[in-house]
Every structure is written in structure tokens, then in C-alpha cells.
Amino acid sequence: MLKGYVPPYNATVVQKLLDQGALLMGKTNLDEFAMGSGSTDGIFGPVKNPWSYSKQYREKRKQNSHSENEDSNWLITGGSSGGSAAAVSAFTCFAALGSDTGGSTRNPAAHCGVVGLKPSYGLVSRHGLIPLVNSMDVPGILTRCVDDAATVLGILAGHDPKDSTTIQDPVKPFTLPSLTDVSKLCIGIPKEYLTPELSSEVQSLWSRAANLFESEGAKVIEVSLPHTSYSIMCYHVLCTSEVASNMARFDGLEYGHRCDNDVSTEAMYAATRREGFNDVVRGRILSGNFFLLRENYENYFVKAQKVRRLIANDFVNVFNSGVDVLLTPTTLSEAVPYTEFIKEDNRTRSAQDDIFTQAVNMAGLPAVSVPMALSSQGLPIGLQFIGRAFCDQQLLTVAKWFEKQVQFPVIQLQELMDDCSSVFENEKLASVSVK
Amino acid sequence: MWARAVRLRAAARGRRGFTSKADSQGSGRVTGELIQHLERLSLVDFGSQEAVARLEKAIAFADRLRAVNTDGVEPMESVLEDRCLYLRSDNVVEGSCAEELLQNSHRVVEEYFVAPPGNISWSKLDEKQPFSHR
Numbered sequence: 255m256l257k258g259y260v261p262p263y264n265a266t267v268v269q270k271l272l273d274q275g276a277l278l279m280g281k282t283n284l285d286e287f288a289m290g291s292g293s294t295d296g297i298f299g300p301v302k303n304p305w306s307y308s309k310q311y312r313e314k315r316k317q318n319s320h321s322e323n324e325d326s327n328w329l330i331t332g333g334s335s336g337g338s339a340a341a342v343s344a345f346t347c348f349a350a351l352g353s354d355t356g357g358s359t360r361n362p363a364a365h366c367g368v369v370g371l372k373p374s375y376g377l378v379s380r381h382g383l384i385p386l387v388n389s390m391d392v393p394g395i396l397t398r399c400v401d402d403a404a405t406v407l408g409i410l411a412g413h414d415p416k417d418s419t420t421i422q423d424p425v426k427p428f429t430l431p432s433l434t435d436v437s438k439l440c441i442g443i444p445k446e447y448l449t450p451e452l453s454s455e456v457q458s459l460w461s462r463a464a465n466l467f468e469s470e471g472a473k474v475i476e477v478s479l480p481h482t483s484y485s486i487m488c489y490h491v492l493c494t495s496e497v498a499s500n501m502a503r504f505d506g507l508e509y510g511h512r513c514d515n516d517v518s519t520e521a522m523y524a525a526t527r528r529e530g531f532n533d534v535v536r537g538r539i540l541s542g543n544f545f546l547l548r549e550n551y552e553n554y555f556v557k558a559q560k561v562r563r564l565i566a567n568d569f570v571n572v573f574n575s576g577v578d579v580l581l582t583p584t585t586l587s588e589a590v591p592y593t594e595f596i597k598e599d600n601r602t603r604s605a606q607d608d609i610f611t612q613a614v615n616m617a618g619l620p621a622v623s624v625p626m627a628l629s630s631q632g633l634p635i636g637l638q639f640i641g642r643a644f645c646d647q648q649l650l651t652v653a654k655w656f657e658k659q660v661q662f663p664v665i666q667l668q669e670l671m672d673d674c675s676s677v678f679e680n681e682k683l684a685s686v687s688v689k
Numbered sequence: 690m691w692a693r694a695v696r697l698r699a700a701a702r703g704r705r706g707f708t709s710k711a712d713s714q715g716s717g718r719v720t721g722e723l724i725q726h727l728e729r730l731s732l733v734d735f736g737s738q739e740a741v742a743r744l745e746k747a748i749a750f751a752d753r754l755r756a757v758n759t760d761g762v763e764p765m766e767s768v769l770e771d772r773c774l775y776l777r778s779d780n781v782v783e784g785s786c787a788e789e790l791l792q793n794s795h796r797v798v799e800e801y802f803v804a805p806p807g808n809i810s811w812s813k814l815d816e817k818q819p820f821s822h823r
Contacts, residue, residue: 262789376769389767415777419767422775484757491751498731505732507802509793519804520811524732536733537740541747543731544723554751559764561757566765601743605750618768643768 255287255504255530257297257511265382266414267351267393274409279347282337285600287501288353288386289534291361291607292595293336297532301336303329303366303589304344309666310632329589329633332365332607334358335394339366342396343665349406352394355386356489356604357584357611359394360623360638364584367625367634367665369653371395371403374644375618376421378407379414387496388419390615400624400654404430407646421644428647433655437471441652442577446482447610453587455629460583463626463637466659467581477577479568484561485613486605491545491558492616497535498542504530534600566617573642579652580640582610584623588633610638620646622653625662634662719745729811 264272272278285295293301305311306328331340335352339362342350352359354372363370371394378393385391393410397403408427414420443464448457468474505519506512506526513525531539545554572580585607595603614621620643623636639656641649719741728734735741787800796803 259793262786262793376772413775415775418775418777419769420775421769421772481757484754487751487754490747491754494747507794507804508790512795516805518809518811519807520732520809522805524728524734524811527733528736531733533736533740536731536736537743537747539731539733540727540735540740541744543727544744544748545751547726547730554754556764557754557757557759558751559766560759560762561754563762563765564757564759566768599743601747616768 255510255527257530259510261382263382265393266379266416267410268382270409271351271406279341282335282341282350284337284352285334285358285534286532287384287497287535288334288355288358289497289538289604290333290600291357291604292330292592292600293333293362294330294592294595295532295534295600296337300592301331301333301340302592303331303336304340304667305329305365305367305589305633305665307667308632309668310628310663312632314630314632327591327593330365330592330595332362332585332589334362335370335396336362336366338394338396339363339368339370342366342368342398344667345398349395349397349402352396353383353386353391354394354615355391356493356608356615359396360584360611360621360636361607363396363623364625364636364638365589365634367636367662369397369400369403369625369657370584370623370636371397371407371646371650372614372621373407373411373646374620374641375615376419377411377425377620377644377646379410379412379417379420381414381416385500387493387615388500389496390493390618392615400622400650400657401430403622404428404647404650404654407650411646423644430647430651430654432658433651435471436467436652436655439467439472439652440576440578441467441472441474442477442572442580443474444479444482444572444580444582445476446479447582449586449609451586451606451609452583456583456585456587456635459626459635460581460637463581463656463660466656470659475577477572477575477580479565479572479613481561481564481568482613485565485616486609488558488561488565489608489612489616490605491554492562494538494542495545495555495558496542497538498540498546501531501535501539506530537601562616565613569613569617569619569640578642579649582638582640584610584636584638586610588629588631588635614638614640617643619643620649622649624653624657624660626656626660628663718748732811 283296283298283301285293335358338350338352341347343366360370383393395403395406412425413422464474505523511530515522515525621640623638625634625636629635639653791797794802
């Protein structure tokens with residue numbers, strides 16, 4: 255739909271980075287219009303997870319004596335900001351921006367072994383971010399370590415007159431303290447997030463993380479978010495409804511792809527949109543318009559808005575009871591092979607994969623996915639921390655402590671290893687200066 | 690009546706061409722009439738029976754929300770509902786980039802975007818133009 259489109263302005267977040275001297279290296283691949291949880295539905299093709307080519311993964315595969323062609327069974331990055339996560343994971347850049355509407359930054363971060371931060375809604379400007387769900391979108395930040403994410407957030411956060419949904423409270427760049435004492439911290443473990451679909455590996459890492467906090471003196475308690483099981487349906491209704499509205503601006507008239515149909519404006523719009531949108535996008539627009547029909551509006555859209563309030567209140571209640579940060583899995587399992595992922599359609603996959611991440615978007619809270627450890631197959635698994643609204647700094651402080659404790663291994667990409675083997679042996683580096 | 694016309698048109702268009710069937714399978718919730726209505730509202734088409742099936746699944750999925758008791762609960766539109774919306778003062782601070790904006794469009798004449806004639810209600814059955822296949 256946006257073929258040939260050259261934006262006549264920079265997004266605020268991009269401009270802020272450029273003003274700080276950042277070098278824009280490029281634009282990354284994603285699911286079309288950020289709809290998807292695998293980065294497989296983009297117009298440029300699917301995104302391959304760099305860990306597919308890592309020494310850690312390949313060695314495990316050899317052990318399991320899979321002798322087929324290495325390249326045919328590559329893994330997905332997760333989505334929808336998969337390209338950004340892959341770029342950061344493969345040391346292509348210092349940091350990357352993504353978007354997070356239902357987990358689109360945190361999901362690929364977990365699959366690619368990088369830090370994926372979703373700031374509080376209203377902290378970072380959405381001016382220039384193609385809107386999907388105006389009440390839930392935020393620009394996401396992907397980096398290799400929590401300190402980097404904090405640095406980038408410090409630059410990007412703050413009121414923007416061009417985005418009236420940004421809060422007006424003053425925000426300053428900050429450095430994260432290095433916590434040594436977590437005894438005053440209260441970590442909440444939401445029990446409803448223990449679903450049957452959760453893989454045993456992720457579950458055991460989740461328990462290990464909770465035990466880690468406890469052993470270091472933090473208070474770790476089980477909490478309840480009672481409406482968790484309904485949040486994915488609620489998200490589905492609200493997301494498709496807002497999408498139906500937001501996608502209406504793409505008509506081919508002022509920018510983007512345009513079809514050669516001149517019968518009437520509506521005929522031209524219809525033909526253009528049929529050509530310009532893939533099945534996923536069209537499916538969501540149609541579903542959204544169904545929920546917004548006069549006869550369905552109360553029963554679906556307004557109902558979902560009410561459920562949204564219940565979900566947001568669940569979080570408020572938990573935080574009010576003294577919990578500082580919630581600890582949950584980010585994804586159900588490690589990254590899966592592409593051939594396996596595409597066996598189900600996009601909508602089903604999104605409903606499955608967004609399960610731990612979308613409730614946070616509905617409540618507008620900050621959340622960060624931090625890589626914890628490698629799975630038995632040598633693939634990254636990340637865990638999610640959820641903080642109170644606008645307490646991003648506290649959230650990142652806890653995440654940084656955790657990151658230091660778990661010492662997630664650096665990805666070993668063969669070519670890189672040959673050049674910089676001595677550098678890797680000596681220190682765990684977040685940013686590498688390649689000779 | 691229109692169902693017959695649709696089937697003829699579907700045959701004419703070949704593999705890609707079908708938008709609605711009078712005898713749609715599934716829960717029956719998504720009738721041919723609803724399909725037409727949604728396509729008209731959205732100005733995108735379903736494109737296949739799979740897409741209709743997906744819509745039915747999506748509706749069934751959303752129906753599970755009925756189990757939640759929301760009596761007395763106000764709908765939530767924004768998480769920032771307790772804050773005042775910022776309104777900047779009505780001063781022009783940037784703009785005058787008409788040329789740049791016009792460059793993005795496929796069809797312009799002088800400083801106008803060119804659109805096909807409006808006020809013609811879109812109806813797929815009347816459409817004479819062939820669709821380009823993907």
C-alpha cells in the first residue's frame with residue numbers, strides 16, 4: 255500500500271535520535287502494517303532469526319543429528335518488529351525502533367535474545383508512527399542491553415506538541431543505578447499467566463527467575479489478574495475495530511499505491527486497497543467493521559472497552575497492593591522454524607503468541623523483555639517485567655539487575671567470531687567495535 | 690436474484706473471483722448480505738471462502754467476551770482518561786510543503802489531487818472494469 259511512498263517528514267522519535275547524532279542505518283522488515291507475530295507476512299518476505307545461524311543453535315542441531323540442509327529450517331524472529339530485533343541481535347546496529355501494540359517489540363526481542371522495551375503509553379511520541387490502535391500503540395526500543403535501552407528512552411521520552419497523547423510531565427534523560435540490594439523490592443508473579451500452552455522450558459526459567467529474586471532478598475509473591483483469560487479476546491476486538499478505522503486513510507489518492515481504476519472514487523479505492531493490502535490486513539479491517547456495525551457496536555466494541563477497564567483495574571489493584579514489578583514469560587516457547595509457524599494462519603498465531611504481552615498494552619503500562627538463558631536447543635528465551643505506569647526508570651533498574659545476574663550469552667555468529675574471538679573471550683560486550 | 694448474478698460473475702472472473710455465496714457454510718452468522726455490506730463499508734473484499742471462515746472464527750472468538758460480567762463498568766477509551774488533553778495554541782508553525790506532498794501522489798494536476806468521479810455508489814455487480822490478479 256505504501257509502495258513508493260517517501261515520507262515528507264520525520265517521525266518525532268526519529269528526529270530526536272537524529273538530533274542526538276544518530277546515524278540512520280536503514281529501515282527494517284516487519285509484518286505488513288505491524289499485524290502479525292512472526293514477521294512472516296511482510297511484502298519483502300519473512301525475516302530470518304540470526305540465531306538460526308548461531309554456533310549455539312547449530313551445535314545443538316548437530317548433536318540431535320539433523321543432517322538436512324541447514325538453511326531450509328531457519329527460525330522466525332517473532333513479530334511484528336522482527337527485522338529490528340534481528341538487526342540488533344546480529345550486531346548490525348546499536349539500537350532499533352519498533353512498534354508495540356500487542357507485544358510487537360517484546361515478542362521478537364525474546365526470540366532474538368535482545369532487550370525489547372515498551373515504554374508507558376504517553377511517554378514517547380507517536381507522531382510519525384503509522385497508527386494501528388491509537389489507544390495502545392507505542393514506539394518500541396530494541397537494544398542489546400538494558401543500559402542502552404535506558405539511554406535511548408531518555409532521548410525519546412517527553413512531551414511532543416505534535417502528539418497530544420503524550421503527557422506533559424517533564425522528563426529528563428537518566429542513567430540507571432546499579433542495584434545491589436533488592437530486599438526492598440516486591441515482585442509479583444501473576445498466576446493466571448501459567449497457561450497449559452506454556453512450554454516447560456520457559457516455565458522452568460520463569461520459576462528460576464522468581465527464585466533468584468527471592469534468594470537475593472526480594473519479596474516474591476503470587477498475585478492474581480483475574481481477567482487475564484479474556485484479555486486476548488478483548489484485544490482482538492479493540493484492535494480490529496481501531497484498525498478498520500485507521501486503515502481507512504489508505505485510499506491511493508494522496509500517497510501510496512494507486513490502481514488504474516477510474517470508474518468512480520469508491521471503485522478506485524476498493525481496487526487499490528485490494529491490491530495494496532494483504533490477506534491479514536484485509537481480514538482485520540473486515541472483522542473490525544463487523545464489530546463496529548450498529549447492531550454489534552454495544553455487544554462487541556463497547557463490551558470490549560468495558561472489559562479493558564476491568565483488565566486495567568486488575569493491574570492497578572496488584573500494584574496498589576505493594577507489588578513493584580511483575581515477572582512473567584514473554585513468549586510461550588523459543589523461536590520455532592518458519593515451516594512450522596506458517597502451518598497456522600496469522601490470526602490464530604497472533605492470538606496464541608500475544609497472550610502474555612497484549613494485556614500490558616491495554617493497560618498502557620511499561621514492560622520490558624530481557625533475555626535470560628538459552629533453551630536446550632540453543633535458542634534465546636526472554637522474560638517480561640511489567641512496571642507501574644510512568645515508572646519506566648524503576649522497571650529498567652530491576653531489569654538491569656536481573657540482566658547482570660543471568661549473564662545471557664552473546665550470540666556466536668561464525669564470521670564475527672573469526673575476526674573478534676579475543677574480544678569476546680575477555681568480556682561480555684553490549685556494543686562491539688568490529689575491527 | 691443477485692445471488693445468481695454473483696455466481697455468473699464469479700465464474701467469469703475465474704479462480705480469484707468470488708466474494709459471496711448465497712449458500713455460505715459455517716454458522717450462518719455471516720450471510721451473503723452481511724458479506725456484501727462489510728465489503729461495501731470497508732472497501733476491501735474478502736477474496737475467498739477462507740477469509741469468510743476466518744471472519745466467522747474471529748466472531749466466535751470475540752463472542753467469548755460475553756461471559757464477563759461488566760455490569761456497572763464504564764467503557765475505557767484511553768488509559769490517560771484522568772489527564773487533560775494537551776491542546777497547543779492555534780499558530781501555524783510549519784507547513785508550506787505543498788510540492789513535497791504532491792510528489793507522493795500518482796495523479797496530480799497543478800496543485801490538485803485528481804480523483805475519479807465521486808457520488809457513484811460502488812457496487813461490485815455493476816463493475817465493468819476487470820480486476821488485476823495478484
